[in-house]
Amino acid sequence: MSRARTPVTDGLAATDDIGWAVRLLAATxxxxxxxxxxxxxxxxxxxxxGAALAPVECTARTVEREGGLELGLLARYTSRPPTVELFTxxxxxxxxxxxxxxxxxxxPPGSVRAAALAHEAVHVxxxxxxxxxxxxxxxxxxxxxxxxxxxxxxxxxxxxVAAHAYARTVCGLGRSPLLLTxxxxxxxxxTPPPARPARREN
Amino acid sequence: xxxxxxxxMAAGVAAMLTRKLPTAFALVxxxxxxxxxxxxxxxxxxxxxxxVLQEGAPALAATMVAIILGSWLGKLLDETGIxxxxxxxxxxxxxxxxxxxxxxxxxxxxxxxxxxxxxxAAMLAGIIGIPAMVAVxxxxxxxxxxxxxxxxxxxxFELPVWQFFSTALDLPVDTVRGxxxxxxxxxxxxxxxxxVIENRRRGTEHAWSLRSVSxxxxxxxERLGDAPWYxxxxxxxxxxxxxxxxxxxxxxxxxxxxxxxxxxxxxxEMNKRLLRTLYGGFEVAAPPxxxxxxxxxxxxxxxxxxxxxALEPLMKAVSPQNPVLFVLVFTLLVPxxxxxxxxxxxxxxxxxxGVLIATGIYPAxxxxxxATSYNQVFGVADPTSTQTVWAAQYAGVxxxxxxxxxxxxxxxxALGGLCVTAAQYL
Numbered sequence: 001m002s003r004a005r006t007p008v009t010d011g012l013a014a015t016d017d018i019g020w021a022v023r024l025l026a027a028t029x030x031x032x033x034x035x036x037x038x039x040x041x042x043x044x045x046x047x048x049x050g051a052a053l054a055p056v057e058c059t060a061r062t063v064e065r066e067g068g069l070e071l072g073l074l075a076r077y078t079s080r081p082p083t084v085e086l087f088t089x090x091x092x093x094x095x096x097x098x099x100x101x102x103x104x105x106x107x108p109p110g111s112v113r114a115a116a117l118a119h120e121a122v123h124v125x126x127x128x129x130x131x132x133x134x135x136x137x138x139x140x141x142x143x144x145x146x147x148x149x150x151x152x153x154x155x156x157x158x159x160x161v162a163a164h165a166y167a168r169t170v171c172g173l174g175r176s177p178l179l180l181t182x183x184x185x186x187x188x189x190x191t192p193p194p195a196r197p198a199r200r201e202n
Numbered sequence: 203x204x205x206x207x208x209x210x211m212a213a214g215v216a217a218m219l220t221r222k223l224p225t226a227f228a229l230v231x232x233x234x235x236x237x238x239x240x241x242x243x244x245x246x247x248x249x250x251x252x253x254v255l256q257e258g259a260p261a262l263a264a265t266m267v268a269i270i271l272g273s274w275l276g277k278l279l280d281e282t283g284i285x286x287x288x289x290x291x292x293x294x295x296x297x298x299x300x301x302x303x304x305x306x307x308x309x310x311x312x313x314x315x316x317x318x319x320x321x322x323a324a325m326l327a328g329i330i331g332i333p334a335m336v337a338v339x340x341x342x343x344x345x346x347x348x349x350x351x352x353x354x355x356x357x358x359f360e361l362p363v364w365q366f367f368s369t370a371l372d373l374p375v376d377t378v379r380g381x382x383x384x385x386x387x388x389x390x391x392x393x394x395x396x397x398v399i400e401n402r403r404r405g406t407e408h409a410w411s412l413r414s415v416s417x418x419x420x421x422x423x424e425r426l427g428d429a430p431w432y433x434x435x436x437x438x439x440x441x442x443x444x445x446x447x448x449x450x451x452x453x454x455x456x457x458x459x460x461x462x463x464x465x466x467x468x469x470x471e472m473n474k475r476l477l478r479t480l481y482g483g484f485e486v487a488a489p490p491x492x493x494x495x496x497x498x499x500x501x502x503x504x505x506x507x508x509x510x511x512a513l514e515p516l517m518k519a520v521s522p523q524n525p526v527l528f529v530l531v532f533t534l535l536v537p538x539x540x541x542x543x544x545x546x547x548x549x550x551x552x553x554x555x556g557v558l559i560a561t562g563i564y565p566a567x568x569x570x571x572x573a574t575s576y577n578q579v580f581g582v583a584d585p586t587s588t589q590t591v592w593a594a595q596y597a598g599v600x601x602x603x604x605x606x607x608x609x610x611x612x613x614x615x616a617l618g619g620l621c622v623t624a625a626q627y628l
Contacts (some may be wrong), residue, residue, distance in 0.1 A: 003559045029333040030290045033283075033436070072412045072598075080405030108531075116410060123408040127339070132298055133320020143294035156337040160414060182415045 013103070013175070013183050016041050017168070020178035028157030042139055046158040047176075049138045050122065050165030053131070058121035060084045069188060071094065074181070075116035077123045084186040086113060086118040091185070096181050104176030115167040115177045122163040135162060203239060203513040210235050215550055218542040225542060225549050227367045229496035232550070233258065233503035240508030248506050252428075258502030262274035262494040264452075268290050268362035269318075269490050270454035274483035275440070278459060281479055283465035284436055287316060289330040293338065300339045307331040308352040308397055308574055312382040312390075313437040315356020317458070319363065319581070321588035322486045323353045332597050339406030346597035347400065349610045350582045350590060351393040354612065355580055358382040358574070360391055360452045362449070366494070367574065368553055370501060371559060371566050375451065379444075381570055381622075389578055391594050392611040400607065421467035428584040431590040433465035489588070490548075497552045504556045514561040521563045525624035532572055532618045546576045564628070571623025575616040584608045 015023075031039060032047050060082035068074060068087020074094065076085045078194035094112040099106055107115075126132045136152045143153030164177045214232040217223040223231070237250045245251050279285040292306030300417050311327040318326070328349040335345040357363060361384065368375045438459035443449040449457075459476075467475050503509060522528045541543040544554060559566045584590055585601035594601040 004310075020311075020415055026573055027415060029330045030293050032286075036560070045286055074410040074412065076409040078405060078407045078408065079339075080403065119410055120408070127406060127408075139472060141294070144522070151295065153264070153294035156293055156297060156334055161335075163408075177410075181412060185412045185416055197372070200531070 009105055012179060012186070013101075015179075017165075017178065018047060019162070020182060021047055024161060024178060024180075025155075025157045028160075030156050036137075042155050042158060044139070044162055045138050046135065046161035047156070047165040048161030051111070051137050051169045052161070053122065053125075053166050055170055056115055056121050056125040058084060058124060060120070060124050061088065062090050062117065071186070072144060074112075075120050076149075077120040077127075079127055084117065084124075086116055091116065093187065094180055094184055097187055098180065101183060103180070105174070107180060108172075110145070111171050111173060112177075112180065115171045115173060118167040118170050119163045119177065122166045123159070126159055126162075135159065138145075140174035175181070203508075204514075204516040207236055207239055207303075207509065208513055208516065208543060210239065211544065211550055213551070214543050217543065218549060219298065224551050226492040226496040228461055229493075229500045229549065229553075232553070233496075233500040236500075236503045236509055237506055239346055240503075242508060248508075253506065254499055254502045257496050258499035261498035261502060262366065265362055265366040266371055266491050267489075268451055268455060269363045269457065269485060269494065270487045272288065272318040272362050272454065273322060273487040274362070274480050275436070275455060275458050275462060276322050276461040277479040277482040277486060278466075278475075279314070279317065279436065281482075282429055282433065284429045284433050284462060284466065285310070285326045286330050288313070288434055289327070291333045291336055292506035297338050299397060299601050300335070300406050303338050304344070304348045304397045305342050305394070306391055307335055308348050308355070309351045310353025311549060316355035316359040317359070317437050318358075318516050319353070319357065319589070320490060321592045323356075324349055324589035324593045327352060328593050328596055330331045331387055336407075336597070338430070339408055340401065341404045341407045342538060342597040342599045343594075343607050344397075344400045344404055346593040346599060347582075348358070349593050350581055351396045351608060351611065352401050353589060354578055354582045354615070355386070355389045355393045357578065358386040359445065361444055361455055361578070364444075365451050367570055371570050372495065372575070373554060373566050375571060377567055378570060381574060383445075383566065384622050385574055385578070385615075385619050388615045392615045393624050396608065396611045429466055433462065436462035436465065454470045487532065493548055497548070500550075501556045502551045505560045510560045513527065513557050514563075515562055517557055517563055518555070521558070523628070525628045528628055529567050529617070529620045529624045532575075532620050533613070534615050536576065536579055536600055536616050537582045540586075542584075542586050546580055546584070547573045548580070551576060568623050568627040571619055571627060575619030575623070578615045578619065579609070579612045582612045 022039045025039045057114050062084045064086045066089050067091035073087055074090045083103055089112055098107045109195040133159060139155050139158055142150050144151040168176045206253045214228050217228045218225050233254055234250060243249045288310045289307060293303055293580055296302030296306055310331060314323050314326045331349055332345045336342055364375055364378045367378045369406045412441055436458060438611050440454040441459045443454035443457055444451055462475060522531045535545060539551060542549055545551045555569045558569050580587060583605045585605045591601050
């Protein structure tokens with residue numbers, strides 16, 4: 001990761017890109033109780049996989065719309081029909097957050113939109129091609145071992161880490177989009193839905 | 203007087219629909235008013251205090267014990283990591299293919315649905331299952347619906363439900379079991395069709411979500427690890443005993459509790475874990491227990507001789523006797539079990555079922571067929587039922603969205619159940 005000059009480094013920026021990837025994996029269901037070292041190993045592998053991906057073209061239709069802040073989304077890919085939605089209100093907030101935090105060197109003007117397109121392009125790529133199996137191999141997780149038989153296991157969240165690493169690389173960002181995501185989460189006060197219902201009858 | 207009782211029932215439904223009164227309170231109030239309108243004395247034989255309240259309240263006691271045991275087993279599945287391990291393994295094995303993961307979560311939900319019901323069942327399968335499905339690309343509404351459809355697959359084999367219908371409709375457990383076995387294939391086919399069709403129609407969805415990372419590090423949680431493979435069979439134990447070996451419901455469920463305990467817990471920790479999960483189970487079971495007390499009271503009220511005499515001519519006039527008409531009418535009436543409507547089996551519907559049996563309009567087993575068919579709809583698509591509300595909100599969508607997506611499938615399940623009922627029991 002190359003940096004022309006060091007922008008303002010606050011509490012969020014103090015965590016490195018792999019650290020954010022570890023946090024993403026840790027927050028992904030099925031990993032709640034995993035060893036942090038294992039998560040770090042997976043985060044590194046997924047990050048390296050995404051960063052090394054050859055540039056892929058986004059073949060899906062792109063649409064821009066409002067309402068991302070309400071949904072808590074910056075971009076979304078749906079496969080039927082293949083469409084990438086870019087949420088303009090979240091993108092605008094992201095640009096403001098970048099300025100407010102002094103991160104412009106890391107995220108040049110317009111780069112968030114480009115990163116969103118690149119991020120979703122990887123999802124399209126992984127959805128339609130053989131790259132998903134390659135990511136699984138890169139992670140090296142086994143769902144089952146019986147003697148010499150080994151069934152490779154899926155690591156939930158790894159695709160997301162790879163997509164962010166790819167976006168960082170092809171858009172020439174100074175830091176992972178995950179850092180910006182964390183800043184946006186802090187800005188919007190977005191919290192996950194409660195796991196327990198507040199009111200129950202039957 | 204029959205018309206007045208029906209108007210009172212309609213007022214009760216309105217109070218439940220508008221949430222002016224919790225369902226359990228509304229049912230007790232309805233029962234007392236119906237009893238007075240039926241001319242029941244305050245005390246003595248067929249009276250408000252002695253018959254409706256005193257005898258009605260514990261009438262479904264066996265169901266309540268089964269509910270407590272189911273909740274206890276559910277708590278154990280949660281605390282010992284059995285439910286979490288099942289979902290985790292499914293994601294690890296099938297994560298490349300969202301439909302496979304969804305089918306796996308459907309299977310886990312069905313297993314959980316045989317043990318316990320309502321929101322606790324949805325939580326057991328959904329707390330990990332819903333976000334895990336979303337993480338592999340299953341759209342949110344499909345993910346919430348998958349857990350609910352899965353629980354509905356398990357419901358025909360949910361032992362507390364057998365006990366409820368057996369006690370409430372005064373039928374042997376064998377008869378209830380016999381019908382449930384016939385209802386199960388409809389629930390299974392509809393659920394698998396839901397997962398396959400909806401995943402095909404909606405495809406996959408991946409989002410750059412602001413919730414994917416938090417500015418605050420996640421709190422460290424106790425590391426449970428995976429439960430051993432043989433412990434994963436715990437949800438099946440009560441079912442195998444009750445369905446395969448004809449063991450009674452309560453001992454079957456106790457065996458499930460013991461199996462989950464001994465396969466996951468060191469001997470020195472067993473007492474503490476048993477007691478902790480039992481008390482936790484009471485907390486989970488409190489809402490259905492309150493409801494079953496109220497339903498017992500309502501059933502006692504609508505079975506009073508005065509109520510039966512008043513309602514019989516009215517109910518006879520509107521209840522179709524022709525099998526084809528029976529299927530047609532009651533299939534069209536399916537939406538009346540939604541939104542705490544009058545055909546909700548865990549509400550006023552139980553009272554109506556009681557009236558249909560007490561007045562002799564339909565044989566009890568036909569009412570069983572009708573009630574269990576409606577239960578399959580209510581348990582999945584009712585936007586006011588706690589499991590639907592919880593699953594939808596946890597997935598980040600509206601309960602109405604889940605209702606719209608799942609209703610066609612569960613409506614067909616009800617149609618199937620009603621066809622079997624008409625063909626065999628009318």
